[in-house]
Amino acid sequence: MGKRIPRRPLGKTGLEVSVLGLGGFHQVEVGQDTVDAVVDLYLAAGGNYIETARSYGAGASEHKLGRALGDRRNDVILASKTGQRDAEGAWREVNESLEALGTDHLDILIYHCLTEDADVNALATPGGAVEAFRRAQEQGMVRYTAASTHWPLALLPAMERLRLDAVMYWVNYLVPCNYPELYHTVAPRARELGLGIIGMKPLGDGYLHRSVGPAFTYALAQEVDVLACGFNSPEMLAADIDAVCAWQPPEASQLEAILRDAPELGDYICRQCGRCRLEDADVMRVFELEGKFDQQMFDGRPTSAPDYALRQRLCYWFNNQERAMALYQPLAPAVEALLASDCALPTCPYGINVRRKLCLAHTKLTGNPEFPSGVYSF
Numbered sequence: 001m002g003k004r005i006p007r008r009p010l011g012k013t014g015l016e017v018s019v020l021g022l023g024g025f026h027q028v029e030v031g032q033d034t035v036d037a038v039v040d041l042y043l044a045a046g047g048n049y050i051e052t053a054r055s056y057g058a059g060a061s062e063h064k065l066g067r068a069l070g071d072r073r074n075d076v077i078l079a080s081k082t083g084q085r086d087a088e089g090a091w092r093e094v095n096e097s098l099e100a101l102g103t104d105h106l107d108i109l110i111y112h113c114l115t116e117d118a119d120v121n122a123l124a125t126p127g128g129a130v131e132a133f134r135r136a137q138e139q140g141m142v143r144y145t146a147a148s149t150h151w152p153l154a155l156l157p158a159m160e161r162l163r164l165d166a167v168m169y170w171v172n173y174l175v176p177c178n179y180p181e182l183y184h185t186v187a188p189r190a191r192e193l194g195l196g197i198i199g200m201k202p203l204g205d206g207y208l209h210r211s212v213g214p215a216f217t218y219a220l221a222q223e224v225d226v227l228a229c230g231f232n233s234p235e236m237l238a239a240d241i242d243a244v245c246a247w248q249p250p251e252a253s254q255l256e257a258i259l260r261d262a263p264e265l266g267d268y269i270c271r272q273c274g275r276c277r278l279e280d281a282d283v284m285r286v287f288e289l290e291g292k293f294d295q296q297m298f299d300g301r302p303t304s305a306p307d308y309a310l311r312q313r314l315c316y317w318f319n320n321q322e323r324a325m326a327l328y329q330p331l332a333p334a335v336e337a338l339l340a341s342d343c344a345l346p347t348c349p350y351g352i353n354v355r356r357k358l359c360l361a362h363t364k365l366t367g368n369p370e371f372p373s374g375v376y377s378f
C-alpha cells in the first residue's frame with residue numbers, strides 16, 4: 001500500500017479531513033489532462049478535501065474538478081466559495097457551482113475573501129448572502145459554512161455574526177512575520193468557538209518553493225486541520241504528499257530553527273522577536289505593517305530575474321497596501337524623528353540592518369516612490 005495522507009477532525013463538524021487539501025485555483029492554469037492526473041493521485045493517496053471557488057477562472061476550476069472527480073464525488077469533502085455579498089448573487093452562484101461541479105450539494109460553502117467590517121455587515125444585513133447560505137443549508141444543498149480572508153482581523157466579527165463552522169486563512173512561516181494577529185487573536189478565538197481551521201498557502205503561493213519540507217513541518221505544527229495547496233503537476237503534488245506523510249510533531253527548537261534559517265526570511269524579514277518595540281517608536285509594528293504592505297518582499301537588493309518576477313507577482317497579491325498605509329499614519333512622525341536622529345537601534349539576532357530596513361519600510365508606507373539614497377547599499 002502506498003503513502004496515506006493523515007487526517008484530522010475539522011473543528012466540531014464531525015468531518016475528518018486529510019491534512020493536505022487540493023486547492024482549486026491552480027486548476028485554472030493547467031489543462032484537463034493535468035487536473036485529471038492530479039485528482040487521481042490525490043485520491044489514491046487518501047486525500048479527501050477538494051476546494052475551489054466560483055471566481056476561479058469564472059467557473060473553469062469547478063468545471064475541471066467536476067469532470068476529474070466524475071463518479072467519485074462522494075469520496076471527498078467538496079468546498080467552494082462565493083464572493084457575492086447579497087442573497088440574490090450568492091444564491092445564483094451556489095447553484096452555478098453545483099452545476100459546474102456536477103453535484104447536488106457542497107460539503108462546505110465559504111464566504112470568499114472577507115476584508116472589511118463592511119463585508120460582514122453586508123452579508124448579515126436583510127437581503128445579505130447569509131440568507132442564501134441558510135436557505136441552501138435548509139434545502140440540503142450545503143452542509144457547513146466557512147469564511148476566508150486575506151486580512152485576518154476581518155474574521156473576528158465574521159466568527160461572531162455568521163454562524164460559521166470553519167475559518168480559512170494563510171498558514172505558513174511568513175505569517176508570524178506579517179500577520180502575527182492570526183496567532184495572537186484569530187486562531188485562539190476560532191478554537192474557543194470550536195471552529196475548524198482550513199489553512200491555505202502552506203508554501204506561500206510558491207514563494208517557499210525551495211523549502212517544501214520545512215514549510216510543511218512548520219505549517220502542520222500550527223493550529224490547523226487541513227492545508228489547502230495548489231498543484232500544477234502530479235510531481236508537485238507527490239512532493240507535498242511525501243512531506244505531509246513524513247511529518248512528525250516538531251520540537252519547539254525545530255520551529256525556531258526554521259524561522260532562523262529559512263532562506264526566504266534571510267536577513268531582511270522581521271521575525272517579530274520583540275527587541276524593536278522601542279519606547280519612542282514601535283519599530284516592530286512598523287515592520288509588521290511593511291509585511292502587510294508587500295510581505296516584506298522588496299528589500300532593495302539586486303536579485304535573479306526569476307526571483308524578482310516571483311516577488312513582483314506575490315508582493316501585492318492581496319491588495320492590502322492601502323490598509324497598511326492607513327494604519328501606519330499615526331506611527332510615521334515618531335519614525336521620522338527616529339530616522340533623523342543618530343541614536344543606536346537594536347542589534348537584530350537575525351542580522352537585519354534595522355535602520356536601513358526602517359528607512360525602507362517608512363518609504364513604502366508613506367507612499368513615497370523615491371527611495372532615499374543609501375538604502376540600496378548593503
Ligand code: SF4
Pocket residue numbers: 269270271272273274275276277284287346347348349350352354
Ligand atoms: S530585532 Fe530583528 S527580528 Fe527582532 S523585532 Fe527587530 S528587526 Fe525584528
